[in-house]
Amino acid sequence: MRLSRYFLPVLKETPSEAQIVSHRLMLRAGMIKQSSAGIYSWLPLGYKVLKNIETIVHEEQIRAGHIPMLMPTLQPADLWRESGRYDDYGEEMLRITDRHKRDMLYGPTNEEMITDIFRAHVGSYKDLPLTLYHIQWKFRDEIRPRFGVMRGREFLMKDGYNFDIDKDAALHAYNRHLVSYLRTYERMGLQAIPMRADSGPIGGDDTHEFLVLADTGESEVFYDSEITDLKFGDRAIDYDSVEECRAVLDEFTSRYARTDETHDEAEFAKVPEARRRTARGIEVGQIFYFGTKYSEAMGAVVDNGKGGKVPVHMGSHGIGVSRLLGAIIEASHDDKGIIWPEGVTPFHCGIVNLRQGDTATDAACAALYARITELGLEPLYDDREERAGGKFATMDLIGLPWRITVGPRGLANGLVELTSRRTGDSEEMTPEAAVSRIAEIYGKL
């Protein structure tokens, strides 16, 4: 993309409504624009990152054997009356009446709706196990939205639901989700620690929250420092293997790691003192096993193959897709702006033309642009009539992980400069070498 043709309304000054760094940077980098409290438009740059995150979530869900679909944002109130949650959910649920005076609501989650779909079409144990998920906008009418997309009222969320014949099978689904979530967050350049959590209004017996450590996190967390050394990495895993999934779960949850809701001082005291950590975390996902809570209330039963009918065992699992943008920025920025991990960056690299209009410089930039595009990567080429300082400041602000700087001075020796946004290290090299390095970084060799 040529910056001169793009829509990137960056702000030099910080809008006064933004308090925390991710919100400020998202506004300044022209990623979002507030529409009303806790509701945002996603401008092109923000939309691109949002889609990248969404894509990673989809890929990892599908890899784990989960099936994508899409349910509506508006739901009939009757479904929620059936489960008993219409009253339980309270003021957070946005209630709407249609022209026929039917009670509707803007879904804050989808347990009821998916259970309704399930019971309409699935009747036999032979159809199990089954895990369906979707990525859809949700609405929770927070009393006080804040922190930009980290706690908006409207938010994009992946929510998935597993249906299994018994508790053991459902717990395997639970474990499988935990593994897939570890992979998902790591691909985004995040370390998200699974912590024992509280089930809240979803209800249920077993639940873990995934937290990204950041000073601005809303939850206080307590953990054994050994846990931050764990990496899921590149390991191959058979998602159908109960043992393999279980082993990963054990590995990642055996050390002490809890939010303040479930924190237990006596247990925490058993962790060697030097490894005890108290910090703050941003919740970016949660998994639940809740058994037959919804299936019993709503009659989601299957033939068990022995002449009887049993309610299915269920769990649900969420990833806060839009919230992740804020979490990633909180975890990855400096005083100049955002630093995108390669996995989610809106553009793979920037090309900065220091002398727009200079024949040789323009040609070198155009050639770089073409080569990188041919690799299947997307560069952002700053071809504006702008001074060097302004171009650098924009690139630093929007946080592209790599920048190729092209100017007459270096070009006289046949060289361009490749700069890492994260370390600030620069290296002079030929344009060909720069293209190779970019290709290598993104696994395109």
Next chain:
RNA sequence: CGGGGCGUAGCGCAGUCUGGUAGCGCAUCUGUUUUGGGAACAGAGGGUCGUAGGUUCGAAUCCUAUCGCCCCGACCA
């Protein structure tokens, strides 16, 4: 919902106390000179002062109502 604050140009703000026909910086547009970390000069455009009533010869300014936004708290992915 309790407490506090703020709505004036795209963004950041002054002006409000003490009423007199709206201003500064950045951004935008034009021109000239510049050009490796947010350039300089000259000029230009842009605001029914959140909205609606009221007081007054006259309201951004005073009064009333209302809408919106932000912060602290309770609540929450």
